[in-house]
Structure formats: structure tokens, C-alpha cells
Amino acid sequence: MAILEEPIKEPVNVMNYIGGEWVESKGKYVDIVNPATMKVIGRVPRSTADELNGAVKAAWDAFEEWRRTPPVARARCLFRLKELLEENFEELSRIVVMEHGKIIDEARGEVRRGIENVEVAAGIPSLMMGYNLEDVARGIDEYVIYQPVGVFGVISPFNFPFMVPLWFAPYAVATGNCVIIKPSSEDPISQMKIAELAEEAGFPPGVWNVVNGGREVVNAMLEHPDISGICFVGSTPVAKNVIYKKCGETGKRVIAQAGAKNFILVMPDANLERTIAACMTSFFGNAGQRCLAGANLVVVGEGLSEQEFNNFYDKVVKAFVDSASKIRVGYGLDESVQMGPVRDEEKKKRIIGYIEKGIEEGAKLVLDGRQVKLIGDWPTNCFLNPTVFTEVTPDMTIGREEIFGPVACIMRARTFDEAVDMIHGNPYGNSASIFTQSGKWAREFRYRVLCGNIGINIGIPAPMAFFPFGGMKNSFFGVLHGQGREAIRFFTEAKVVIERWF
Numbered sequence: 353m354a355i356l357e358e359p360i361k362e363p364v365n366v367m368n369y370i371g372g373e374w375v376e377s378k379g380k381y382v383d384i385v386n387p388a389t390m391k392v393i394g395r396v397p398r399s400t401a402d403e404l405n406g407a408v409k410a411a412w413d414a415f416e417e418w419r420r421t422p423p424v425a426r427a428r429c430l431f432r433l434k435e436l437l438e439e440n441f442e443e444l445s446r447i448v449v450m451e452h453g454k455i456i457d458e459a460r461g462e463v464r465r466g467i468e469n470v471e472v473a474a475g476i477p478s479l480m481m482g483y484n485l486e487d488v489a490r491g492i493d494e495y496v497i498y499q500p501v502g503v504f505g506v507i508s509p510f511n512f513p514f515m516v517p518l519w520f521a522p523y524a525v526a527t528g529n530c531v532i533i534k535p536s537s538e539d540p541i542s543q544m545k546i547a548e549l550a551e552e553a554g555f556p557p558g559v560w561n562v563v564n565g566g567r568e569v570v571n572a573m574l575e576h577p578d579i580s581g582i583c584f585v586g587s588t589p590v591a592k593n594v595i596y597k598k599c600g601e602t603g604k605r606v607i608a609q610a611g612a613k614n615f616i617l618v619m620p621d622a623n624l625e626r627t628i629a630a631c632m633t634s635f636f637g638n639a640g641q642r643c644l645a646g647a648n649l650v651v652v653g654e655g656l657s658e659q660e661f662n663n664f665y666d667k668v669v670k671a672f673v674d675s676a677s678k679i680r681v682g683y684g685l686d687e688s689v690q691m692g693p694v695r696d697e698e699k700k701k702r703i704i705g706y707i708e709k710g711i712e713e714g715a716k717l718v719l720d721g722r723q724v725k726l727i728g729d730w731p732t733n734c735f736l737n738p739t740v741f742t743e744v745t746p747d748m749t750i751g752r753e754e755i756f757g758p759v760a761c762i763m764r765a766r767t768f769d770e771a772v773d774m775i776h777g778n779p780y781g782n783s784a785s786i787f788t789q790s791g792k793w794a795r796e797f798r799y800r801v802l803c804g805n806i807g808i809n810i811g812i813p814a815p816m817a818f819f820p821f822g823g824m825k826n827s828f829f830g831v832l833h834g835q836g837r838e839a840i841r842f843f844t845e846a847k848v849v850i851e852r853w854f
């Protein structure tokens with residue numbers, strides 16, 4: 353067992369970055385703990401509403417000059433940021449492992465996906481162009497121009513601490529707005545590093561700001577009359593009842609991406625070996641703490657006799673459990689490890705609560721991850737091993753609610769239609785996947801299923817930076833999405849000009 357060098361040697365004092373200055377918060381500080389080693393790796397403030405108000409002022413002070421900066425010049429700042437992120441790629445990835453717990457390969461994937469958003473936003477001179485038509489009436493021309501709006505707040509979840517703010521911030525600043533990022537207070541260190549690199553890349557003071565904290569900062573953003581819009585990613589109760597509601601009341605534009613309960617269908621003609629391999633990373637990657645994680649595996653008996661269906665179900669369960677039981681769990685900086693801990697002890701307790709509920713409601717626990725087996729000698733506080741339930745039904749608590757941990761629920765559906773009804777009976781609509789060799793079922797699935805991200809023989813249908821990150825029903829509140837062209841549209845006003853010369 354070889355552990356990669358840890359980039360954080362001494363606890364990091366997480367600072368706010370406001371108006372181009374690194375400032376110590378007056379708020380109370382809390383420890384940031386590496387969930388694999390249980391060592392304190394930093395401290396983060398719960399900043400006050402006053403501090404957020406100061407950031408809003410600094411951002412507006414920067415706005416007028418920044419919006420007048422030609423898009424090509426703004427893009428150059430993004431190109432430099434991209435280069436700096438590349439130079440620091442491995443260090444940033446290892447910081448993500450230490451602050452969050454995921455394994456190094458997942459952290460590298462996360463950092464790569466984050467950088468890709470900077471790359472896409474750097475195309476802003478082309479992406480921000482409007483359109484026109486001459487002679488809408490004789491001698492009259494009409495055109496649309498896209499203009500920046502002002503100052504945006506970005507509020508992110510703990511599960512992708514590096515990447516999620518980059519679904520929004522690069523597009524916000526590329527279009528000429530200023531941003532204030534409020535990272536998750538559970539793992540804010542990589543956002544501090546990004547801000548250091550943004551400073552080095554030459555973004556003028558006040559364009560890119562970071563204010564750390566919890567709900568005090570969020571509430572101050574929501575109440576502030578000069579915050580033009582909010583980009584939020586997190587759980588459904590907060591997205592719906594706090595963010596979307598408040599933005600409606602105060603007239604802010606909003607993207608609120610929320611929780612999930614994702615179904616994966618296995619059709620009888622699926623390539624089982626490839627399906628199970630994809631399911632392992634889908635259900636257990638990031639220790640199940642992904643909004644695109646597989647949660648319910650539905651074995652579908654379309655076209656099979658009762659006996660054939662039973663045999664198929666048993667075969668899928670056996671292959672799934674065999675693979676899940678072999679997943680190597682440990683510290684993410686050990687490259688031989690395949691799954692890290694969950695973020696903290698409270699989250700582990702919550703997941704165990706779901707496992708107990710599953711047993712109580714009659715699901716069959718066929719792999720019990722509560723008996724922790726690790727590669728290496730680490731404190732077990734935040735670790736769980738993969739857990740698998742069979743004979744789960746969609747009305748059981750574990751089949752219905754977001755567990756957000758390494759717990760797989762295996763279900764049966766006699767037909768394809770029954771499986772689709774199961775998906776539609778669930779309040780979430782983030783993603784769904786089908787594993788099949790049949791174009792007919794794949795098309796039906798894509799056409800009918802009410803989820804924002806669809807996978808066809810893909811376990812984690814994560815949109816690339818130049819496509820929008822979808823979501824429907826209780827998984828998304830808003831109209832336009834993060835990433836790509838939709839983000840450009842979200843961060844701009846469309847102004848229409850109708851012109852005639854006498």
C-alpha cells in the first residue's frame with residue numbers, strides 16, 4: 353500500500369476573497385476533517401451577512417469596468433486560469449481527496465470536468481454573439497444583443513467541491529458579470545485554491561469573490577437586492593423551499609439543481625459483464641455521493657417466462673453482489689483503492705439509518721457494508737463498505753428516498769412499461785439509464801422517461817461542459833441549466849434593438 357504525498361501539510365486557514373483581498377472572517381471558525389484519516393486539515397469561517405454585503409459592493413464596484421472589457425480580453429483571463437489549473441492539476445486533485453474523501457481517480461475526473469467548463473467559457477466571443485435581421489419592415493432592421501446582468505451568487509454542495517462552482521462561475525465572468533462563490537463549508541479548500549489561481553490569472557479585483565460560510569451567507573445573498581441571480585446545487589428541500597421560493601419572492605433569476613434517486617434498468621438482452629462494471633462505478637463511485645449515482649437497479653423481465661425471469665434476476669443479483677463485495681475501500685490517496693469514506697460521521701449515521709429502515713421494511717440485505725473492511729489501517733469513523741438490498745419495492749423508504757451513500761437497491765419489473773412507471777412514480781427526475789442491445793427499447797426509454805439526464809448503456813450520464821446539466825421534477829427548479837450555451841443565456845439579458853434611419 354503506497355499513499356501519494358498529501359499536499360496539505362499544515363491545517364489551512366480558509367480565508368474569504370473579496371474585492372481582490374484575502375480577508376479573515378469575523379465569523380466563528382469550524383474544523384475541516386479529512387474523513388479517511390480523521391485529521392484536521394483546515395478551519396473554515398461562518399462568515400456574517402455584513403461580510404457578504406461587502407462582497408456584493410466590491411463586485412458591483414468591479415462590474416462596470418469588467419463589462420466594458422472586450423470579450424476577447426475576458427477570455428484571455430480564462431485561458432490563463434485554464435493553464436494555471438492544468439499546472440496545478442495533481443495538487444488540486446489530491447486536495448479534493450483530502451477535503452472530501454473520494455479516491456484520487458475520481459478527484460482527477462472531477463478536476464478535469466471543472467477545467468472543461470473554463471475551456472468552454474473561454475469561447476465567449478463566439479458564444480455571446482447575438483443575431484439580426486435586416487428589413488423586418490421596409491428600411492427597418494432588428495437585432496438582439498446579449499448583455500451581462502450584474503452580480504451572481506453561486507452556492508455549492510459538498511459532493512463535488514471543486515467542479516460544481518465551475519458549472520457556473522466561468523460563464524458568469526466570461527459574459528461580463530461578477531460572481532460571489534459560497535463553497536460548501538464541509539470542503540472549501542479547493543475553492544480557495546481556485547480563487548488564488550483566478551487572482552494570478554489576472555481577473556480584476558471584485559470580479560471573482562469567495563465568501564465562506566453556511567446558511568447566514570446564503571440567506572444574505574437571497575435577501576440582498578443587488579444580487580441579480582443565484583446558482584444553487586444541493587438537496588431538494590433547500591433548493592425548493594429556500595432558494596427557488598426566495599428567488600421568486602425577490603425576483604432573482606435562478607438555477608436550482610437538487611437531489612436525486614436514479615434508476616438503472618437492465619433488460620434481458622443487456623451485455624451483463626459491461627453492465628455490472630458500469631454499475632459498480634455508478635452505485636459505489638464517490639461512495640454513492642453523486643447526484644447521478646445509480647440508486648435503484650431494476651431487473652426487467654420483458655419477454656421472459658416466469659422461470660426465465662427468476663433465473664435472469666438471480667444471475668444479475670449474483671454478478672452485482674460478487675463485484676460489489678470485491679470493491680477495495682480505503683484512503684483515496686492509495687491508488688489501489690476503489691472507494692473512499694463518506695464525507696463525515698453524521699452522513700454515515702444517516703446512511704446506516706436507511707439500512708436499518710430497509711431491513712425493518714422487509715428488503716433483503718444481501719451485502720452488509722456496515723461491517724467495515726479497509727485496505728490499510730484507518731479510523732473507521734466515516735467508512736462503509738458497499739451495501740446491497742434485494743427484493744426492494746419502489747414504495748419502501750430505501751426505494752423512494754435519496755440515501756446518498758453506497759447502498760444499492762435491487763428491484764424487479766415484469767415489463768419495460770412497469771419499470772418506466774416505477775421511475776415516474778418517484779418524485780425525482782435527475783437521471784435514468786438503460787442497459788440493452790435493443791434500439792427499440794433504448795429509443796422508447798429516451799423518448800418517454802421524465803429525467804433530465806439519460807444514459808443508454810452508460811452508468812453515470814454526466815453531461816460534458818458544452819451540454820446543459822439536466823434535471824426534472826424534484827431534481828431541478830428553474831428553466832435554464834448550468835454549463836454550455838444555457839449558462840451563457842442565463843447570465844445575460846437579451847436586448848432587442850429595432851432601428852430605422854431617416
Ligand code: NAD
Nearest residue numbers: 508509510535536566567570586587590609610611612643
Ligand atoms: P445541502 O442542500 O445540504 O447544501 C447545499 C448548499 O446549501 C451548501 O452550500 C450549504 O451550506 C447550503 N445550505 C444548506 N442548508 C441550507 C439552508 N437551510 N438554508 C440555506 N442554505 C443552506 O446539500 P449537500 O448535502 O451539500 O449536497 C448533497 C445534495 O446535493 C444531494 O441531495 C445531491 O443529490 C445534490 N446534488 C445535486 C446535483 C445536481 O446537479 N442535481 C449535483 C450535486 C449534488
